[in-house]
Amino acid sequence: MTLPISRTAEQIAPFRVMKILGQAKTLEAEGKDIIHMEIGEPDFPSLACVHRAAMKAAEQGLTHYTPTLGLPSLRKKLAQFYRSFYHAKVAASNIIITPGSSSALQLVLTAILNPSDQVLMADPTYPCNRQFVELLHGKVKAVPVDADTQYQLSLKLLEQHWSKEIKAVMVASPANPTGTLIEQDALHDMAQFLSERDCYLIVDEIYQGLVYDRPAESILAQRDLPDNVIVINSFSKFFGMTGWRLGWTVAPTHLVDVLDRLGQNLYLSAPTPSQYGALAVLEEDALTELEQRRQIFQQRRDRLHSAMQQAGFNLKTLPQGAFYLYWDISQWSRDSEQFCADLLQATGVAITPGTDFGSSQGNHYVRLAYTSERIEEAVERIQAFVRTLHA
Template sequence: MSNVAHRMQRIAPFYVMDLLAQARQLEAQGRSIIHMEIGESDFDTPAPIIEAGQAALASGETHYTPAKGIPALREAISGFYRHYYQTDLDPSRVIVTPGATGALQLAMSVLINPGESVLMADPGYPCNRHFVELVEGQPVALPVGPETGYQLTAELVEAAWREDTKAVLVASPSNPTGTLIADDEMQRLYTTVQRLGGVLIVDEIYQGLVYDQVGGTALRYADNLFVINSFSKFFGMTGWRLGWLVAPDSFVDPIDRLAQNIFLSAPTLSQYAALSAFTPDVMEILEQHRQAFQQRRDFLLPALRELGFSIPVTPQGAFYLYAGCGELSDDSQAFAGRLLQEGGVAVTPGLDFGFNHPESHLRFAYTTDLDRLKEGVERIKGFLSSGNNNI
């Protein structure tokens, strides 16, 4: 009998990693592959951040930092909310973490008792349910569709509320759908969750990657909640493993204690590098990246619709399109496999994002340049017209 803990039976792999491995193998054989499966920016980290990291290394910043992060970075994050989101945030509520991943683990660990449940949207970011499983809680995935912009609403939360419900986790913009929760809906969610005696956790990791409108933060109108954020996506720093958590005052000490135990501190080098992430120079570079993403979305959205994919809600953030492929195939996983092998385009099947009709959905990431996206669309067109999608 295996000695692997039972909880591991409930931790599913990230299927897209298999697909990525297959894509890399095909590339090693000389095949050209258009990557639309990768959930990270194709832009490198802005040069001033890299230079700040190099300077930190050269000056010997190679030791642990306080578990909550260096005070200067916590101040800088608070200043970022003040400057860009007109939101006052006491830096004492900011905890610097190893990515949003570290922030999500801290939040779940300090909030969820064994057996308590956490409501979340399906489709959604797959790791969320595993963070809940790890602390012996119960993830409750609520199916959402185009009628609510693939997001939870106050009504959905209220209807699904149970005796054991402790928290609600939402993401705006969302992965995989790229949709936002409007300010008024977020306020209704917050007041509903408060009234029901639970805690709202808002994942704002794609903050900054917002199109057609000005992005926001739930912190602008709510205090008693958890906000997850990261340098990974908008700042283009996935490999630096740096994020942050904003928590209600009363949770800061328990989080500090837990962080001291489970990771001691977020990477020191990354923290010093991130001090320059909010400077006007860097923000200007990031604005150019944002515009490039918007241009790509504006190309890809109508192009995919024309090919027969169904994208009923225009995504206004992140770098994903979540497309119904039910008219083209009834097995999105097999479809993605054939599209990769025969069409040379890698996309992520719905299976990675939950249990809500994954067989008829695919996620397209526009994390590759416009020319490659155009080529990708041509290849998909060729694949569809060959009839090979009829699986």
């Protein structure tokens, strides 16, 4: 007899990028040369100052739980960071440190959703958001978006799709999988529209900092921001600390107590050595190094974009941030999973099928992450591969 698992858990979709990663690793172990463009994390290791600070904390015996809301010194330092980096006035008391922004997203959704409440989000979007909502027995309202709105939600789309069952809207700027932004004034209008309808706006700024041709911006820098805005961020991407599992949320004051109680029950506190490491990554010298890495990502974005264009591939947007390019492959395939599997097998280039990010056009798109230096070589291999397919 097989022991049962819950109906909710049974319905959780896999993260398909992990399947591609697994296949790529297997081929690599067999000796095949693989170019990894599937993984959504910087290829650089975390900074040496992070390692030193975390080691020092551990050697000093600072390995116990911290307060659930996070180390007071880290919350304070992040508030200063908002002031100097984003010109935003944020109180340390509104900053809650979490084990990765994944936990921040779950914490926040748990705090605001009742069963059957709807959460509106774009299709394509970061896949785990759909699962978080469904785990809470909420309902996802996915709104297909395309190049016309830079693959982002807009006030017009909110007006079109509005219903009173919607309790929260989730956006990410820059977004995964498209790397596109929402302009700050547009975000403000969306926040205002939703505030008048007692609905939250969750703004995922995890890729802020990794923004190109323009300064990084946080919605928290806006004046007269309504108190329905919840910001999510992380030390994973811009700060290059994915494995340290550290993120945060900036929540309106009325949510801090409930988020504290939820965190106390769900994980007690975020990893302590990681919090000490994060204190170091917010220092001036570290930020200078991170800026150099940002410039490398910008050069890679430009290289990838121009190599794709030279190969004759039609790109509908120029990504403005993060490290992703979302590419329409419908000219060659209407089955992005098969396309990625065949491409990997034939050429060793690992990329992610669009089906991870949405159902509306997911089969027509793939995501390329420029988290590898071997960009031109990858595009040459892709070009040779598509020549073998019927246009």
